[in-house]
Amino acid sequence: MERRDLRVCFVGDSYVAGVGDETGLGWVGRVVAAAGRADELGVELTAYNLGIRRDTSVDVARRAAAECGPRLRPAQDARVVVAVGVNDTVLEDGRPRTTPAETRAALRRLHDEVRSAVPGAALLVVGPPAVDDDAHVARLHERERALSDEAAALGVPFVGCLTTTEHDEVWRAAVRAGDGFHPRSAGYERLAAILTDPVLTWLTTPTDPAVAPASAARGGRAEGVRVVGMTGEHGDDVVRIYGEGIATGDATFESRTPTWPELDAKWLPAHRLVAVADGRVLGWAAATPTSTRAVYRGVVELSLYVAQEARGRGVGTALMRAFLESAEAGEVWTVQSGVFPENAGSLALHAAAGFRVIGSRERVGLMTHGPHAGRWRDVVLLERRAP
Numbered sequence: 054m055e056r057r058d059l060r061v062c063f064v065g066d067s068y069v070a071g072v073g074d075e076t077g078l079g080w081v082g083r084v085v086a087a088a089g090r091a092d093e094l095g096v097e098l099t100a101y102n103l104g105i106r107r108d109t110s111v112d113v114a115r116r117a118a119a120e121c122g123p124r125l126r127p128a129q130d131a132r133v134v135v136a137v138g139v140n141d142t143v144l145e146d147g148r149p150r151t152t153p154a155e156t157r158a159a160l161r162r163l164h165d166e167v168r169s170a171v172p173g174a175a176l177l178v179v180g181p182p183a184v185d186d187d188a189h190v191a192r193l194h195e196r197e198r199a200l201s202d203e204a205a206a207l208g209v210p211f212v213g214c215l216t217t218t219e220h221d222e223v224w225r226a227a228v229r230a231g232d233g234f235h236p237r238s239a240g241y242e243r244l245a246a247i248l249t250d251p252v253l254t255w256l257t258t259p260t261d262p263a264v265a266p267a268s269a270a271r272g273g274r275a276e277g278v279r280v281v282g283m284t285g286e287h288g289d290d291v292v293r294i295y296g297e298g299i300a301t302g303d304a305t306f307e308s309r310t311p312t313w314p315e316l317d318a319k320w321l322p323a324h325r326l327v328a329v330a331d332g333r334v335l336g337w338a339a340a341t342p343t344s345t346r347a348v349y350r351g352v353v354e355l356s357l358y359v360a361q362e363a364r365g366r367g368v369g370t371a372l373m374r375a376f377l378e379s380a381e382a383g384e385v386w387t388v389q390s391g392v393f394p395e396n397a398g399s400l401a402l403h404a405a406a407g408f409r410v411i412g413s414r415e416r417v418g419l420m421t422h423g424p425h426a427g428r429w430r431d432v433v434l435l436e437r438r439a440p
């Protein structure tokens with residue numbers, strides 16, 4: 054059986070980086086090693102450690118989308134583990150480096166920006182461990198609550214380790230033997246023992262409809278099809294499928310197939326998706342802004358094309374669903390499409406996704422190719438407002 058391409062970024066602070074661990078593994082390295090041993094996961098796991106010393110939640114939120122985006126976009130199943138909190142609560146000039154409200158806002162920003170850069174990416178929040186200072190631990194409890202409350206508000210799972218590490222003699226002794234913050238390897242061993250089960254359980258559970266097999270929603274019609282972010286690697290397939298659409302004579306007035314650089318330059322980076330199965334690209338969805346005016350920044354025009362070999366079995370529907378989810382997460386409030394009245398498949402696809410017909414633009418353009426060449430053709434204008 055083909056193994057699922059699962060990629061995970063661990064973003065956070067020095068605990069994520071494993072500072073103080075003489076084995077170099079930290080808790081992240083141990084969890085990833087446990088995942089590698091667990092054959093039943095049925096996944097091809099790629100893990101990235103993006104921990105930076107001294108980073109607060111605000112620092113991590115600032116860089117997460119830029120760092121996770123290129124690492125996760127090719128994945129069938131993209132995951133981000135966020136682990137922050139100790140640096141937020143370190144005192145500087147007598148005050149914690151960030152407030153609980155700032156931590157919550159940072160988590161929300163990170164969530165929104167990562168999901169806009171990697172549509173369908175799933176997040177898990179890991180709370181901070183205890184340090185060797187009771188006043189600091191008290192501040193950590195408050196911060197753990199802020200993180201878990203915000204995670205709940207975002208619909209993201211949260212795993213805490215503060216109370217367990219606070220009362221764990223091995224952890225506390227290892228932190229004391231270290232620098233008062235970071236434990237030696239025995240401490241990371243304990244932290245990994247606490248976190249491995251919940252993290253692996255989450256990794257093995259499909260959490261987002263946009264990355265789950267489309268067949269789940271299509272009653273099996275699009276068996277094995279997954280929708281993932283489009284990258285330059287997909288460029289040749291995207292252009293080929295565009296060409297197949299032009300060849301129908303009912304997809305677009307365009308008669309020349311654009312090149313990948315042309316498409317890359319005009320499409321919004323945040324909302325480009327491909328449907329793949331067995332390593333083959335079966336279709337794509339992308340959007341252009343309808344206007345350069347700021348007031349219309351949330352209004353986009355959709356293009357959606359399915360490879361000839363894959364039409365009529367739910368691929369378009371899976372792409373449409375994932376595109377609308379990405380658009381809504383990215384503050385797009387209106388998606389519009391122009392469709393030839395003869396394109397029954399496209400009209401059915403749009404109707405099923407909740408688009409309404411604004412009207413028909415009669416004889417609006419001269420067709421230059423295909424069976425309707427030489428005819429001035431109508432275009433049906435459809436739009437869908439975000440709920």
Ligand SMILES: CC(C)(COP(=O)(O)OP(=O)(O)OC[C@H]1O[C@@H](n2cnc3c(N)ncnc32)[C@H](O)[C@@H]1OP(=O)(O)O)[C@@H](O)C(=O)NCCC(=O)NCCS
Pocket residue numbers: 297298299301303304305357358359360363364365366367368369370371390391392393396397398399400401402405
């Ligand atoms: C239009 C297109 C995107 C649809 O993709 P698809 O993968 O075939 O669509 P799906 O299999 O998900 O079917 C979507 C709906 O359309 C219906 N449908 C699909 N092809 C149809 C056809 N030729 N005639 C009538 N209905 C059709 C399906 O029954 C389904 O309806 P349902 O949800 O009620 O069952 C695809 O045919 C295509 O890429 N065509 C060439 C490019 C193009 O025209 N793009 C659109 C430009 S506006």
